[in-house]
Amino acid sequence: MPDHILKEKKGSVSLEAAILLPLIIILFVVFICLINCVIxxxxxxxxxxxxxxxxxxxxxxxxxxxxxxxxxxxxxxxxxxxxxxxxxxxxxxxxxxxxxxxxxxxxxxxxxxxxxxxxxxxxxxxxxxxxxxxxxxxxxxxxxxxxxxxxxxxxxxxxxxxxxxxxxxxxxxxxCWIGGKFDSSIVSSDNVWDMDNFTRGRTLRDIFGGTLPYDYPVIAAYSNGTGISIKSIDHTAASYQTGNHFEMTIRQMIDKLADYKGDNNRPVTSRILILVMPENKMNINQNSSMSRIISYANTKNVFLDIQLYQESKK
Structure with a gap:
C-alpha cells in the first residue's frame, strides 16, 4: 500500500481519536455525576x-x-x-x-x-x-x-x-406520636392493628379525617383542590419483614392516588397520602425502603404524610 494512503489512514484515525476521546471522557464524568446524584x-x-x-x-x-x-x-x-x-x-x-x-x-x-x-x-x-x-x-x-x-x-x-x-x-x-392529627372524639379504644383490614381501614379513615362516603373512589377527603387518601399498613406483619412487598404495597397506594384526577365536582390538583402506621420501629430493610418511597412520592407529586398510631402487638 502506498505510503501516502497509510499516512492518510493514520491521520484519519488520529483525528477520530482526538474527537472521540474528549466525548468519552465527558460521558464518563456525566455518568459518575449521575451515580453520585442518585446515591x-x-x-x-x-x-x-x-x-x-x-x-x-x-x-x-x-x-x-x-x-x-x-x-x-x-x-x-x-x-x-x-x-x-x-x-x-x-x-x-x-x-x-x-x-x-x-x-x-x-x-x-x-x-x-x-x-x-x-x-x-x-x-x-x-x-x-x-x-x-x-x-x-x-x-x-x-x-x-x-x-x-x-x-x-x-x-x-x-x-x-x-x-x-x-x-x-x-x-x-x-x-407527632403524642398528639397526632386524629379526631380524639372517635379514637378507637381497641387496638386497630388487631382488626381485619376492612374494619381497620374504616376505623382509621374516620379517626384521621375521612369525610367523603366510604364508596367514594380513591380519596377519603377533599379540600380546595387537594385530594386526600387515607391508607394504613402494619409493617410488623410477617409478610413485610423480607423482600420488597412492603415497598411495593406503598408504591401502589402512591400510584393510585397520583393517577386520580377527580371529577367535575371535585377536580384534584394536588394530592396527600396519609399513611397510618404503628408506633413500632421499622427494621433496617424497611427504613431503606422508606427512603426510596419518599423519593418516589416526590416524583409523583404526592405529599406523603406519615401518622404513627398505637403499637402493633404482632
Missing part, C-alpha cells in the same frame, strides 16, 4: 426519614414543655415593654390590632426547630460512610421551608441541598 438523593431521603421519626417522637415533648413556656415569657415581656414605653392607650390598641404577635412567635419557633432538625439530620447523614469519608458531596443543606406545629401537631420537613451540579430536595410530613 446522594438516597442518602438524603434516608436521613430525612430518620430525622422526621426522631422529631415526631421527641419534638412534641419539647414543644409542650419548653417552647410554650418560652412563648408565654415572650408575650409577657412584649406586654410589659409596650405598656412601659407607649403611654397612649389608642396607640397600644393599634399595635395589637396590626401586629400579629402569635404569628411572630410561631415564625420564631420554626427558626429554632429548623436548626434542631438540621443538627439531627447531620447526625444521621454522618452514618453514611461515603459522606463521612468525603467521597459523597452534599452541601448547602437547608430546612428553610419546614413547618413545625403550626395550628396542629404535625411537622413538615422540607430539605434542600446541593450535590455537585445537582440541586436535590425531599419532603415529608409526619404526625
Amino acid at each position: 446522594a438523593q438516597d442518602c438524603i431521603n434516608q436521613s430525612l426519614y430518620k430525622t422526621a421519626d426522631f422529631m415526631s417522637r421527641y419534638a412534641f415533648v419539647y414543644n409542650e414543655k419548653g417552647m410554650k413556656t418560652l412563648e408565654k415569657k415572650v408575650f409577657e415581656k412584649i406586654d410589659e415593654l409596650i405598656s412601659e414605653y407607649i403611654e397612649s392607650e389608642k396607640i397600644r390598641d393599634k399595635i395589637y390590632q396590626y401586629i400579629d404577635f402569635n404569628k411572630l412567635v410561631e415564625y420564631t419557633d420554626d427558626l429554632i426547630y429548623r436548626q434542631i432538625a438540621l443538627g439531627v439530620f447531620h447526625i444521621y447523614l454522618n452514618e453514611s460512610e461515603l459522606y463521612k469519608k468525603g467521597l459523597l458531596r452534599i452541601e448547602d443543606i437547608t430546612f428553610e421551608e419546614s413547618k413545625f406545629f403550626n395550628s396542629n401537631d404535625d411537622i413538615v420537613l422540607k430539605v434542600k441541598a446541593k450535590s455537585g451540579m445537582f440541586h436535590l430536595k425531599s419532603a415529608i410530613r409526619i404526625g
Whole structure:
C-alpha cells in the first residue's frame, strides 16, 4: 500500500481519536455525576426519614414543655415593654390590632426547630460512610421551608441541598406520636392493628379525617383542590419483614392516588397520602425502603404524610 494512503489512514484515525476521546471522557464524568446524584438523593431521603421519626417522637415533648413556656415569657415581656414605653392607650390598641404577635412567635419557633432538625439530620447523614469519608458531596443543606406545629401537631420537613451540579430536595410530613392529627372524639379504644383490614381501614379513615362516603373512589377527603387518601399498613406483619412487598404495597397506594384526577365536582390538583402506621420501629430493610418511597412520592407529586398510631402487638 502506498505510503501516502497509510499516512492518510493514520491521520484519519488520529483525528477520530482526538474527537472521540474528549466525548468519552465527558460521558464518563456525566455518568459518575449521575451515580453520585442518585446515591446522594438516597442518602438524603434516608436521613430525612430518620430525622422526621426522631422529631415526631421527641419534638412534641419539647414543644409542650419548653417552647410554650418560652412563648408565654415572650408575650409577657412584649406586654410589659409596650405598656412601659407607649403611654397612649389608642396607640397600644393599634399595635395589637396590626401586629400579629402569635404569628411572630410561631415564625420564631420554626427558626429554632429548623436548626434542631438540621443538627439531627447531620447526625444521621454522618452514618453514611461515603459522606463521612468525603467521597459523597452534599452541601448547602437547608430546612428553610419546614413547618413545625403550626395550628396542629404535625411537622413538615422540607430539605434542600446541593450535590455537585445537582440541586436535590425531599419532603415529608409526619404526625407527632403524642398528639397526632386524629379526631380524639372517635379514637378507637381497641387496638386497630388487631382488626381485619376492612374494619381497620374504616376505623382509621374516620379517626384521621375521612369525610367523603366510604364508596367514594380513591380519596377519603377533599379540600380546595387537594385530594386526600387515607391508607394504613402494619409493617410488623410477617409478610413485610423480607423482600420488597412492603415497598411495593406503598408504591401502589402512591400510584393510585397520583393517577386520580377527580371529577367535575371535585377536580384534584394536588394530592396527600396519609399513611397510618404503628408506633413500632421499622427494621433496617424497611427504613431503606422508606427512603426510596419518599423519593418516589416526590416524583409523583404526592405529599406523603406519615401518622404513627398505637403499637402493633404482632
